[in-house]
Amino acid sequence: MAPPRRNLLAKERFSFAFGSLRTQSYHDPAAKGPGTHTIRSIAWNPTGQLIATGSQDRTLRIWNPERSQARYSTELRGHNAGIEKVLFNPARDSELASCSGDGTVRIWDVRSKTCVSRLDVGPDAFTLSWSADGKVLVAGRKDDTLIPISVESPSSPTITGTINPPKPAIYKTLDPHPQSIQTNATTFSNHIPSADDPNPTRHLFATTGEGTVKIISYPSFETLYTLHAHTSACLSIALAPTGRYLAIGGSDALISLWDTTDWICRRTVSSSNGGAVRGVSFSFDGRFIVGACDEQGCGGNGIEIFHAETGESVHTVATGGSSNTGISAVAWHPSRYWLAYAITADYSTPGGLRIVGAAGGGGL
Structure with missing residues (x-):
């Protein structure tokens, strides 16, 4: 059963309530010492009952957030190079996608612990985006090429009143789309088919090395609009669950927040730690935002949480990291x-996955 959604926290009460939560550490047996097991990507499944981590040492692990011991986790094996991105299917809580420098995207069924599809997308795949309805997956390579992957779910016919077991989905790579400029992280819009709009226009947002974000129409890959977001490279991106704001993290240490109704930048926020923002995430209600910086020193002073609507810093999570983490x-x-984060290790601070709020199954 999924953890229930709690009441929304007011900005004024956030630090007091969130600051009272305990932080749980998760030790991966693959971590042999500093620098040997850097987690590059973490992802919750849609119900929040599982969390996946992908590491540069090829370790792909599924954790139960309420049981921190490794014996309650599952390691999925198959990639033969570092794992750059993990992402659960938004429409199927047991389906996980991962991409790696080995040139493959793999689809996993975490219930059966098996790889159900292996897709060759070319060398140095490093990013993934899944459409809100789970029917499209887009992989990105370091040569600035986007590769769409279609996901087809065959129907299960009813015979003599009995429904046959569902057939596995079919994954197929489509024609690649080379980009003219450096292309970094991507994310899809929240559009989901409905009875009124069975074929909604999907938008793919792609950050670039020129400080812009391209709004791309899918499946045509036509650039509809370009946001001039930062003065240096845009590295990370996230759409609020409400769809209200698009957050963009840059190498200039800023997170810019864009109103999706008129594409105006409403505000920017910046952590006192500085450093390039290589990850960004909204809380489930879209009201709080946090960024990640993997540069040395960014983890020592904690993780700063901001209120999206005002840009105010509302809390700093103490990570216990040193000046090198x-x-x-x-x-x-x-x-x-609950906030999950990955901290890099040094000789005084153990690295790995940590989750604020999951300890003891309590939290907000």
Whole structure:
């Protein structure tokens, strides 16, 4: 049963309530010492009952957030190079996608612990985006090429009143789309088919090395609009669950917040730690935002949380990190005020996954 959604926290009460939560550490047995097990990506499944971590040492692990011991986790094996991105299907809570420098995207069924599809997308795949309805997956390579992947779910016919077991989905790579400029992180809009709009226009947002964000129409890959967001490279991106704001993290240490109704930048926020923002995440209600910086020193003074509507800094999570540690990834729980983050290790601070709020199954 998924953890229930709690009451919304007012900005004025956030620090008091969130600051009272305990932080749980998760030790991966693959971590042999500093620098050997840097987590590059973390992702919650849609119900928030599982969290996945992908590491540069090829370790892909599924954790139960309420049981920190490794024996309650599952390691999925198959990639033969570092894992750059993990992402659960928004429409299927047991389906996980991962991409790696080995040139493959793999789809996993975390219930059966098996790889159900292996897709060759070319060398140095490093980013993934899944459409809100789970029917499209887009992989990005370091040569600035986007590769769409279609997801087809065959129907299960009814025979003599009995419904056959569902057939596995079919994954197929489509024609690649080379980009003319450096292309970094991507994310889809929240559009989901409905009875009134069975074929909604999907928008893909892509950050670039020129400080812009391209709003791309899918499946045509036509650039509809370009946001001139930062004075240097845009590295990370996240759409609020409410759809109200698009957050863009840049190498200039800023997170800019764009109103999706008129594409005006309403405000920018910046952590006192500085450093390039390589990850960004909204809380389930879209009201709080946090960024990740994996540079040395970014993790030592904690993780700063901002109120999206005002840009105010409302709380700093104490990580216990030293002056040499960084935060390589952050991800809010999909329905609770639980914050997962990955800290890089040095000789005085153990790295790995940590979750604020999950200790003891309590939290907000």
